[in-house]
Amino acid sequence: MEVHRQKCQNCESLEHNNLIVRQPGKPQTILVRCAKCQDLVAAYQLDTYYHHGKGFESWLANLKAHRESGRDLMKEFQETQQRNLKLYKDVLETLHSEGKD
Ligand SMILES: [Zn+2]
Incomplete structure (x- = not known):
């Protein structure tokens, strides 16, 4: 198993908020937002x-x-x-x- 803690590329913070995006006919998307600088850290599309x-x-x-x-x-x-x-x-x-x- 390989495990990583996701860091903000901008400020290296480990504190994030998940924004859950649901749109009809599209896969659910999680946007990971840095809790410190508010930069987008990552986006995941989920099934x-x-x-x-x-x-x-x-x-x-x-x-x-x-x-x-x-x-x-x-x-x-x-x-x-x-x-x-x-x-x-x-x-x-x-x-x-x-x-x-
Ligand atoms: Zn940041």
Whole structure:
């Protein structure tokens, strides 16, 4: 696993805000804004989005915006939740072990 903390290219700050952009028919986009100098740091286009703590309804609304599925959606939500919690834990451990936290 390779993990990086994103830095502002302009001022090297590690403090950012995420601006979530939703437009009909387009992939959801996350704009990362520097919290210090307000520069755009990065943009991500997503086909899936998991917001921890928002619950099943929020996750389902996002999923439905992108596709229909015959799968057991509650099971898929729980798998997504567990996968992202595990990834978050792994990323924090990796940052810590590399002295980046
Ligand atoms: Zn900055």
